[in-house]
Amino acid sequence: MSTEMDMNEEESKLRKQLQRAVRGTEVPPYLESKIRASIRASETRQPFRFGYSWMAATAAVALAVFGGIAYQLGHLRLTIGSQESYIASVSNHVASIMRVGLRDHLHCSHFRKFPKDEPKLENIEQKLPAPYRGMIPIVRKHVPAGFQLMITHECGYQGRKFVHLALKRRSQLLSVVLAVKQDGESFKTEELIPALTEAGIPFYRSGAQQFQIAAFESDRHLIYIVSDVSQAENMRTMTAMAPELRTYLNKLAL
Amino acid sequence: MTEGAPAAHRFETEAMPHLNDIFRTATRVLGERGRAEDVVQEVYLQAWKSFDRFEAGTNCRAWLFKILFHCVNHHRRKWFRFPLLKENEEFLEANLAYSPPVSEHLTDQEILAALENIPGDFRSVVLLVDVEEFAYKEAADILQVPIGTVMSRLSRGRRLLREQLAGVARSYGIVRTAQEGQGA
Numbered sequence: 057m058s059t060e061m062d063m064n065e066e067e068s069k070l071r072k073q074l075q076r077a078v079r080g081t082e083v084p085p086y087l088e089s090k091i092r093a094s095i096r097a098s099e100t101r102q103p104f105r106f107g108y109s110w111m112a113a114t115a116a117v118a119l120a121v122f123g124g125i126a127y128q129l130g131h132l133r134l135t136i137g138s139q140e141s142y143i144a145s146v147s148n149h150v151a152s153i154m155r156v157g158l159r160d161h162l163h164c165s166h167f168r169k170f171p172k173d174e175p176k177l178e179n180i181e182q183k184l185p186a187p188y189r190g191m192i193p194i195v196r197k198h199v200p201a202g203f204q205l206m207i208t209h210e211c212g213y214q215g216r217k218f219v220h221l222a223l224k225r226r227s228q229l230l231s232v233v234l235a236v237k238q239d240g241e242s243f244k245t246e247e248l249i250p251a252l253t254e255a256g257i258p259f260y261r262s263g264a265q266q267f268q269i270a271a272f273e274s275d276r277h278l279i280y281i282v283s284d285v286s287q288a289e290n291m292r293t294m295t296a297m298a299p300e301l302r303t304y305l306n307k308l309a310l
Numbered sequence: 311m312t313e314g315a316p317a318a319h320r321f322e323t324e325a326m327p328h329l330n331d332i333f334r335t336a337t338r339v340l341g342e343r344g345r346a347e348d349v350v351q352e353v354y355l356q357a358w359k360s361f362d363r364f365e366a367g368t369n370c371r372a373w374l375f376k377i378l379f380h381c382v383n384h385h386r387r388k389w390f391r392f393p394l395l396k397e398n399e400e401f402l403e404a405n406l407a408y409s410p411p412v413s414e415h416l417t418d419q420e421i422l423a424a425l426e427n428i429p430g431d432f433r434s435v436v437l438l439v440d441v442e443e444f445a446y447k448e449a450a451d452i453l454q455v456p457i458g459t460v461m462s463r464l465s466r467g468r469r470l471l472r473e474q475l476a477g478v479a480r481s482y483g484i485v486r487t488a489q490e491g492q493g494a
Binding site: 066067070071073074075076077078079080081082083084087088090091094095098099263287 | 318321326329330333334335337338343347350351354355358359416417418419421422425436437440441468471472475
């Protein structure tokens with residue numbers, strides 16, 4: 057290939073970085089079905105091409121309306137199967153221990169339709185197991201301005217339980233996800249390199265598509281913040297929250 | 311349906327597998343997933359409608375990319391937010407004399423942001439040649455420009471990208487400045 061011949065080592069390195077970055081973009085699973093549907097629609101309307109062009113317009117409007125409704129109702133946007141396929145395709149881009157938090161965020165926040173207004177705290181904190189309720193003020197104190205606490209609960213995904221606090225700021229989502237460590241699970245044993253260490257806490261960072269992940273560990277928990285804010289803001293939130301959160305979690309008698 | 315069924319099968323096996331490539335290129339060229347989804351849908355619909363003109367055994371992927379850039383150019387004319395950026399060549403030459411080293415510590419997001427900051431004409435060629443690995447001749451055919459234009463845009467696009475990335479890396483203090491690089 058002429059392109060290869062023309063390249064020096066630096067260019068070849070940049071090319072690989074670029075390929076990795078661009079190829080990280082996955083096609084949304086619903087797009088394939090939309091394309092097939094529009095092709096099928098174009099096939100069926102061909103015999104009436106001249107006399108019934110209004111039918112095409114009606115079909116397009118209907119498709120747009122139903123598409124819009126389905127998009128707005130996030131939980132209806134995809135079937136369970138395609139949600140799973142989306143979660144798998146996104147989370148495949150990050151290390152296995154980082155997937156733990158990312159998957160729960162995608163499963164439990166990304167596909168959820170949240171209420172428009174922030175619920176009353178007394179209505180949602182009851183859904184969180186009692187020992188973890190003390191996390192709520194810590195999380196609220198440190199999340200970026202404008203984020204509202206929409207959900208606090210214990211949830212499960214693929215047989216694993218999570219403590220999950222989901223927050224929303226306009227169209228942006230941020231999840232604080234806790235998972236109890238299993239069988240010696242640790243960022244250290246996964247040999248991940250910390251992105252930074254502050255207050256003696258090593259912080260780990262990853263990302264896939266628009267999702268940013270920051271993580272650290274306490275004695276018994278893996279703690280993640282997964283969001284679609286910028287990488288820097290996501291990590292800032294985590295480093296601000298972590299010392300207090302770690303102290304609180306290490307004191308928990310579970 | 312007698313003719314339709316085999317065509318549908320051929321389209322499914324020859325065109326649909328390239329959906330991911332088409333979508334990611336459209337996303338990077340247009341800079342927005344929503345618009346990319348619309349354009350990709352249009353690409354596939356146009357491809358289906360003219361599939362009888364596609365010669366079996368030829369490069370279906372390149373054919374789809376050609377339709378993609380045709381649609382992108384059509385939409386760029388409609389969307390005033392996406393004008394064709396014609397960079398002053400003298401300006402580019404003056405600013406691209408130094409090709410700085412790129413740090414390995416840059417994230418995918420930083421690389422994509424840098425890519426987004428280079429003018430569309432250069433970005434398209436970089437995407438086609440460096441990411442999608444088309445030969446210069448194929449890229450020229452897809453973009454409907456002479457092969458020499460592809461080569462010069464690629465060279466400038468790569469240098470612009472390196473300059474952008476070096477700027478990011480300098481802000482972290484992990485690469486030398488241009489003067490240091492040239493003086494070394």
